[in-house]
Amino acid sequence: MSNLINYEEALNPSQYEAVTSLDGPVLVIAGAGSGKTRTLVYRVARLFDEGVPPENILLLTFTRKAAGEMLERAAGLADDRCRHVSGGTFHSLAHQVLRSKAELVGYDRTFTILDRQDMEEIIQSVVQDAQIEKKAIRFPKRATLATILSKAVNLEVPIEALMREEFVQFLEYIPQIGKIALAYREYKKTNQLMDYDDLLISFRQLLSDNEAVRAELGERYRYIMVDEYQDTNGIQADIVRWLSSSRGNIMVVGDDSQSIYSFRGANYRNMFEFPRLFPGAKIIKLEQNYRSTQPILALTNAIMDQAVEKFTKCLFTKRQGGQKPQVIDVKTDPEQALFISGRIRELLNQGLSLKDMAVLFRAAHHSFELEMELARQNIPFVKFGGFKFMESAHIKDVLAHLRIIVNRNDNLSWGRVLRLIQKIGPRKSQAIIDWMRKEGRMPWQIHEWTGAGKNDEALKSLSDLMKGLSKENITPREAVDLVNRYYDPMLKENFDNFPKRQKDLEQIASMAGRYKKLRSFLDDMVLEPPTSNADVTMDPGDNYLTLSTVHSSKGLEWPVVFIIWVMEGCFPSAKSYSSQADLEEERRLLYVASTRAKDSLTLCYPGQEELPMWQLAETGYRNGLSSFIKALPGEVMEFASPRSAFKRTGYPFQVQRETVNGRVTASPFVFSKNAVPRNFDESMQGKSSGLRPGDRVRHPAFGRGVVSKFIDGTKVEVLFKDVGRKLLHLEHTTLEKM
DNA sequence: CATCACGCTGTTTTT
């Protein structure tokens, strides 16, 4: 085999050491932009060069996208066969193994995987069935219950201990929640269901209880690499230990400064436990940064300098020069949207491309106002994070029909499917499900049910659908098409914006076309769903701006990065940020966001918009950058107000609004084909702003105004006194009725 | 029994 790669030339000394340390345990502490991915890619290539068959290499990554991209690069570097390296997330590996060995942990191989929504639905039904005494009104919502149960599992602590730590407001319900947890576990067991946590727990149990399985996997995965190790939790760390127990060739790579998943039990201390658990581990630090200019690194280093608990070092770079990062105190959301979109236009005029820019933020809704402004200005963008395509109602509806075929006892899906039918609600659907189970009927016999208020025609056509779907050798594509045809009338009945949703369903059909087996299609839709609308609607050549939550931005980089930073000072209750640990995580989050930037970094601080108006009124306007931004030394960044920033660039935002749109007449709901901001169709559908012409309103940026025209339930035109012109606006989050 | 209007509450990130 020809060895064409000159490793020493391609890598710096630390990287080279990591790439060539093939045997035994290795811990790589890799700062942001230090060529971590490059190192892993070259290590795969190196192993390959040394004659290790790709199937014997396992690459565990934290996000599903990362693995594929890495293997792609390794293939380009060494050999196409690198694509055969086993790679994926902990969950996907667990799933893959359990599909063939589930009976060893007391499950059937046909188990169904639950996503978060499914989990919450089951919890809700459990709460109802168990006649839990809710006493006061403040019983936790199903989402909170799910969080409590899941976190207790992931942190491996009893529910009571977790609640004393983090959910003090619900302490009085400890007995009830314990009961719910038990019933939930019971329900999953009897219905052959596994949630995300069960996948990990069962996989670990399989490994710990089963010498033969351990041996088999140990033989199969002789070299194991784990990326983003700082984001693993205790269970995942155990899995790593068991997997590598026979050969001991394990490399973990991580950066404690980038640990931002504590909410799901991640513990960056895992990294520093590693040498203890794997005696003789070699420790390698990658500190040279190849991504950002020195002024940007000065900022990121300064952020981490403040951290109370830190283990890694200072990043350095040879990329001198470049501008200082800017901190813009934008005061309000609308002002911020105008500032960022204006800056983007300016950069476009300078010859940059939209692909070179990204806007990052902590929570999906922090970009809403910006998304509307981008849509008005016809700037195409794609958003990563937040809203999940797969979780929209119409998609779950269609998939539910298919899940029944794969698992006839999937009561959750049965319920969803039946409730779609007119005159069938919770009670009747449950009655039908009970009857089916008791009588042992097949899905296509559903029309034989004879209960009160029976809808003959609807049940017959459902039964026909089930008959069609049960056909031997039906392809996933055919199955989706069949369901789509059946579902179409309901889609039109239930959703005003059905044309868009029809397109979504066509996308689902074409995605199904890439699978041979219905079950693997459905599993992937839960475990590896598309990350954003880009994955389903964009052409690879399209040029668009990236919007992303910080969490979804890991491992990516852009020449120009804007950060929307809504700070803890904005929360009046601020319970969540009261603890040192939470503040530390916020710091690491800002660090991750900042280190995505290569050349230009702009931090925007929208002061007050985080608060609903009624809360603003109670608490008053809270301005000021959060404590840890304030504490950064002045020499690492430049402060500016949006007004002065615009003045310097000759782009005052008032004029822009006038010249670009004159009177803003474009509806915020008319989006370019690529830009489909999340939730607008969902949240606006059938709702009304309640505003009528003549109503007085207040807008945070534009002051007081009067509604001049009613457009529809969600859109009104407003005449603002101070601004002196009309503006189209919507929703109570920005318009306060006076 | 299904559906609808109304009122209340309120952190967020993902496999």
Add this chain to the structure above:
DNA sequence: CAGCGTGATG
């Protein structure tokens, strides 16, 4: 605003 519970209506 959304999601949820409640009480009224069909």
